[in-house]
Amino acid sequence: MTKSRERIAVAVLLVGTAIAYLWSLGRAGWANAFYSAAVQAGTVSWKAMFFGSSDGANSITVDKPPASLWVMELSTRLFGVNSWAMLVPQALLGVASVALLYATVRRRFGPGAGLLAGLLLAVTPVAAMMFRFNNPDALLVLLMIAATSAMLRAVEDGRWRWLIACGAFVGLGFLTKQLAVMLIVPGLALTYLVAGPPKLGKRVAQLFAAGAAMVVAAGWWLLTVELWPASSRPWIGGSQNNSILELTLGYNGLGRLNGNEKGSVGPGRGGMEMPAGFELPAGMEMPGHRGGGMFGDAGVLRMFQPEQAGQIAWLLPAALIAIVLVLVLRGRSPRTDGDRAAVIAWGGWLLVTGITFSFMAGIFHAYYTVALAPAIAALVAIGVAVGWRERDRAWVRTVAALAVAATGATAWYILDQTPEWNPWLRWAIAVAAVASTVAILATLLPAVARTRRLAGAIAATALFTALAGQVAFTVETIATPRQGAIVSAGPSSGHGFGPGGAKGRMERPIGVGGTAGGTRPDGARTGGPGGDERGGGPSFLMGSTAGPEVTALLLADADRYTWVAATIGANAAAGYQLATEKPVMPIGGFNGTDPSPTLAQFQDYVRDGRIHYFLAESGGGFGGFGGSGTAAEIRSWVEATYPSRTVDGVTVYDLTAPKA
Numbered sequence: 001m002t003k004s005r006e007r008i009a010v011a012v013l014l015v016g017t018a019i020a021y022l023w024s025l026g027r028a029g030w031a032n033a034f035y036s037a038a039v040q041a042g043t044v045s046w047k048a049m050f051f052g053s054s055d056g057a058n059s060i061t062v063d064k065p066p067a068s069l070w071v072m073e074l075s076t077r078l079f080g081v082n083s084w085a086m087l088v089p090q091a092l093l094g095v096a097s098v099a100l101l102y103a104t105v106r107r108r109f110g111p112g113a114g115l116l117a118g119l120l121l122a123v124t125p126v127a128a129m130m131f132r133f134n135n136p137d138a139l140l141v142l143l144m145i146a147a148t149s150a151m152l153r154a155v156e157d158g159r160w161r162w163l164i165a166c167g168a169f170v171g172l173g174f175l176t177k178q179l180a181v182m183l184i185v186p187g188l189a190l191t192y193l194v195a196g197p198p199k200l201g202k203r204v205a206q207l208f209a210a211g212a213a214m215v216v217a218a219g220w221w222l223l224t225v226e227l228w229p230a231s232s233r234p235w236i237g238g239s240q241n242n243s244i245l246e247l248t249l250g251y252n253g254l255g256r257l258n259g260n261e262k263g264s265v266g267p268g269r270g271g272m273e274m275p276a277g278f279e280l281p282a283g284m285e286m287p288g289h290r291g292g293g294m295f296g297d298a299g300v301l302r303m304f305q306p307e308q309a310g311q312i313a314w315l316l317p318a319a320l321i322a323i324v325l326v327l328v329l330r331g332r333s334p335r336t337d338g339d340r341a342a343v344i345a346w347g348g349w350l351l352v353t354g355i356t357f358s359f360m361a362g363i364f365h366a367y368y369t370v371a372l373a374p375a376i377a378a379l380v381a382i383g384v385a386v387g388w389r390e391r392d393r394a395w396v397r398t399v400a401a402l403a404v405a406a407t408g409a410t411a412w413y414i415l416d417q418t419p420e421w422n423p424w425l426r427w428a429i430a431v432a433a434v435a436s437t438v439a440i441l442a443t444l445l446p447a448v449a450r451t452r453r454l455a456g457a458i459a460a461t462a463l464f465t466a467l468a469g470q471v472a473f474t475v476e477t478i479a480t481p482r483q484g485a486i487v488s489a490g491p492s493s494g495h496g497f498g499p500g501g502a503k504g505r506m507e508r509p510i511g512v513g514g515t516a517g518g519t520r521p522d523g524a525r526t527g528g529p530g531g532d533e534r535g536g537g538p539s540f541l542m543g544s545t546a547g548p549e550v551t552a553l554l555l556a557d558a559d560r561y562t563w564v565a566a567t568i569g570a571n572a573a574a575g576y577q578l579a580t581e582k583p584v585m586p587i588g589g590f591n592g593t594d595p596s597p598t599l600a601q602f603q604d605y606v607r608d609g610r611i612h613y614f615l616a617e618s619g620g621g622f623g624g625f626g627g628s629g630t631a632a633e634i635r636s637w638v639e640a641t642y643p644s645r646t647v648d649g650v651t652v653y654d655l656t657a658p659k660a
Helices: 003-022 033-044 046-051 067-079 083-109 111-122 125-130 137-157 160-195 200-227 244-258 306-329 338-359 366-389 394-415 423-442 453-479 548-555 570-580 599-607 630-641
Strands: 563-568 584-587 611-616 644-647 650-654
Touching: 003 083, 003 111, 003 453, 033 046, 033 067, 033 570, 046 067, 067 083, 067 137, 067 160, 083 111, 083 125, 083 137, 083 338, 083 366, 111 125, 111 366, 111 453, 125 137, 125 306, 125 366, 125 453, 137 160, 137 338, 137 366, 160 200, 160 244, 160 338, 160 366, 200 244, 306 338, 306 366, 306 394, 306 453, 338 366, 366 394, 394 423, 394 453, 423 453, 548 563, 548 570, 548 611, 548 644, 548 650, 563 570, 563 630, 570 584, 584 630, 599 611, 599 630, 611 630
Parallel strands: 563 584, 563 611
Antiparallel strands: 611 650, 644 650
16 A cells, blocks of 8 residues: 555545544533533532532542543533533544554554554444543543553563553553553553563563553542542542542442442342332333343353443454464564564453453443453454465465354344344345355365455455444444433344433433433423423433423522532432533432431531522432432431422422421
C-alpha cells in the first residue's frame, strides 16, 4: 500500500468513525443520569469536580474515581450543561482509541493490519455504544490501549521512558475505573519479562519503575482523599465506612470477584433482593440467563451467553485461534521477537480479562465487555497479517479456514437470538462463511492454489463474514439511543435487562438541557417505565422524571437552601438535579444503601434549614424503593414528622413545615 493510499484509508476510517459516533448523539439525552448529575455538579463546584460528587453541595460521590467525569466536566464548563457537551468528548475518545490501535498494530504488522484492527474496534457493537455514552469505559479503553502501546514500544528499544509511560497510563486508568484496568497488567508484565531487550535484572528493575509510575499517577488522588478531613469532603459513594480504599478493595474490587459486595443490590449469583410487596412494572424482567443469577451464569461460556454474545463475541473464536497460530509460527524465534511479544500483550489482555469476566461472582454487566474489544480487534488483525505472510504453508490455510468457519458459526448463533430482526442476514453470512471456507480449503489443491484471482474473492467473502453482523448491530445501536444504568448494544433479544429485554434502549425521547423526562410524539409528558404522563413514577435504574410542577416547586426560593431536595438513591435524585441544576441530596448513594447521611446528620441539616423538600420516589434506582439502613430510617422519620402532598405524581414533604 502506497503512502498516499494509506493516508486516504486512515482518513476514511477516522472520519467515518467520527461521523458514526457523533451521529444524532443528542438523542441519548442524559444517557446514564447517575453520571450526568455528577457532571452537572462538577460544573458548579470545583470541589465536586475533584472528588466526583453526585451533587454540587458535596454530600456523596459517585461509586468510581472521577477521571472520566473530569473530561466531560471540562467540556460542559466550556459549552454548558447539555447532552452534546457531555457526550461529544466520549465520542472523540472513541475516535482516538481507533486511531491509537491502528498506529500500534501498524508499527509492527503494517498498514493493512493497522487499518483492519482500527476498523474492527470501530464496528464492535459494545464499543460503538460505550463511545456514545457517559460511563467511565470510554476513557478506560483509551488508556488501556495507550498502556499496551507504550509497552510494545518498550519491547522495541528497552527504554525506561516507555515503561514509565505504560505505568502512568495504567495509573490514570485506575483513576477512571479502579481495578478494572489492572486486568491488563499481568499480560504487559509478562510481555516485557519475556521479550524486553535488556538483561533480566534490568527488565525487572524497569518493571518496578513502571509500577512506581502507576502508583504515583493514581496515588496522588487517593492519598489526597484519604488525608482530607472526612468532615469537609463528600462521603465516598459505594463504601460503608467512608473510605476510598474500602471502595477499591471491596465494592469495586474483591467483591466483584467473590460476590461479597456489602451495600450492593444483591448477590451476583442470586436474585435481586426487593422490598416486600414490590412488583416490577408490566413487561419488566430481571436480568439473568434463562433462570440464572441476575448477572448471568458464571462459567467458561459466559461471553457467549445471549446477554453478552452480541456485544463482543463475534470475533472471539478467531482471536483465540490467532493467539495459537502466531505463537506456533514464532515458536523458535528469538526471545525478543516482536510478533510474539505483541501476541503475549494483546493475548494476555484478552485471556485475563475474559476469564475474570467469565467467572466473577459479583456484579457483572454486558457493557463491561467493551474492555475486550481492542484486544480482540488487534489479535484478529495480527492473525490475518501473520497468516497471510505464511500462507504458503498448507496447515496455515487450514487454520484460516477454521477461523472463518468459526466466525460464521458465531455470527449465526448471535443472530439466531433475534430471529425476527433481519432474518436474511444470518443466511447471507452463512453462505459467505461456507463459500470462503471451502475456497480456502480448495487452495490446498495445487491447481487451485495458482489461481491468483481467487485470493481477492476469498478476502471479500471472509471480510463480509466477519463484519456484516457486527456492522448491522452497530448501526442499530447508533440508530436507537440508550439510556439508563444498564445498557446493551444491538437489537433486543428478550434477554437481559429492561422492558421485554430491551436492555437499556431508550423507548421514549429524553429531554435535554432542563428535564430528565421527555415527550411523546403527541406532545404528552412521559415518565419512566410504569410512570404516567405527568412525570415521576417508577424509573427502574433510570434517572427520575421531573415534571413541570415539581421543577417549579424546587426552584422556588432555591438559593436559600444548600439542597433544594433530598431523596433516596442517586438515580432518583439525578433527574431533579438535572432539571433544576440545583443540588439534590441522594440519600444512600447509588443503591440507597450507603450510610450517608445518618439520621442524626439529616435531622441536623433539616433543623438548620439546609434542605427544603423530601421527595418520596417509588422508583429511580434501587434506593428509590425505600433504601435500607439509614435511608429507611430517614424516610420513616420524614413520614412521621412532616405532612405530604402529591405534585406531578411525586409525594413531596416540605421539611420547613412539620405536622402540627
